[in-house]
Amino acid sequence: MEQQPEIRDFVTIEDEEGIERQYAVEALFDMEDQSYALLTSGDDTILVGVEEEDGEQYITNIDDPEERDNVLAAYQIAVDAAPAENVGDVADF
Structure with missing residues (x-):
C-alpha cells in the first residue's frame, strides 16, 4: 500500500528584523476559551x-511564562493520551 503524502497548512511569520520564515502548523487546539497553534520550521518550534x-x-x-508552561503541559498530556504519528514531544520544545 502506497503511503499518501502528508498535507499540512503553512504560515509565514515575519520577525522583528523583517525576515520571513515559513512554519508548518503541527497542531491547533483550544484551552480555557483560547486557541493555540504549535508551529515548526526545521528545528525551530514555537507556540502561539x-x-x-x-x-x-x-x-x-504568549508573553506570560506561566500561561505558556500550562498550555505546553496540557498539550503534552493530550499527546501522551492519544499519540499521533510525526508529532514531536514538547520536551524537545
Missing part, C-alpha cells in the same frame, strides 16, 4: 495564540 477578528485568524505571542 490564535485570535479571530472579522473572520480572519491572527497569531499572537
Whole structure:
C-alpha cells in the first residue's frame, strides 16, 4: 500500500528584523476559551495564540511564562493520551 503524502497548512511569520520564515502548523487546539497553534520550521518550534477578528485568524505571542508552561503541559498530556504519528514531544520544545 502506497503511503499518501502528508498535507499540512503553512504560515509565514515575519520577525522583528523583517525576515520571513515559513512554519508548518503541527497542531491547533483550544484551552480555557483560547486557541493555540504549535508551529515548526526545521528545528525551530514555537507556540502561539490564535485570535479571530472579522473572520480572519491572527497569531499572537504568549508573553506570560506561566500561561505558556500550562498550555505546553496540557498539550503534552493530550499527546501522551492519544499519540499521533510525526508529532514531536514538547520536551524537545
